[in-house]
């Protein structure tokens with residue numbers, strides 16, 4: 583697979599994409615950590631927000647709900663998942679924009695956004711594509727703008743390390759290795775986010791889930 587230009591679908595195989603939302607709701611209690619991430623982002627009226635790798639747009643819609651006066655955009659590389667996202671937005675009557683594109687070559691000019699949020703995307707990317715994606719996030723944020731990430735973090739104990747093997751078997755050992763080794767913060771710092779920090783971590787059935795915050799200088 584050419585990992586420079588392709589993406590791993592939400593549940594690795596396209597035929598499983600329809601099952602993504604029910605699985606996330608049941609197994610990961612996704613709303614709780616996504617609401618926490620949106621709260622952390624503290625989105626203000628009139629701000630422009632990007633959900634990088636928006637998938638079925640659960641986080642994108644929560645961001646719009648929290649800040650109806652904000653301009654909220656979701657970006658994803660997978661047209662099939664964007665189809666589900668558009669259905670959800672239409673059913674909920676939410677005015678969000680959903681754009682097809684890759685996280686490491688996003689189709690937006692520099693300094694387009696005040697906030698970038700992203701959930702469960704970095705562990706789908708090779709180290710090189712994590713670097714490119716974080717560099718693009720830095721480029722897309724306005725000075726003082728902030729990045730808010732939820733993803734698999736460093737395993738906090740042996741049980742969480744074992745639980746994470748399920749994600750690694752599904753999504754691949756190469757793309758998930760940086761997460762479980764605790765390398766997301768160093769990668770954010772390398773991309774220019776000098777103040778990158780972990781703000782929260784919790785144990786889940788799939789391993790340690792962590793939230794991060796970083797600022798564009």
Ligand SMILES: C[S@@+](CC[C@H](N)C(=O)[O-])C[C@H]1O[C@@H](n2cnc3c(N)ncnc32)[C@H](O)[C@@H]1O
Nearest residue numbers: 589592635636637658659660684685701702706
């Ligand atoms: C596990 S899903 C997470 C979706 C959503 N953010 C959430 O939290 O439910 C990962 C998503 O990232 C997208 N993705 C993976 N690599 C990508 C890339 N390089 N550029 C854009 N989207 C990507 C996939 O298509 C998928 O929708």
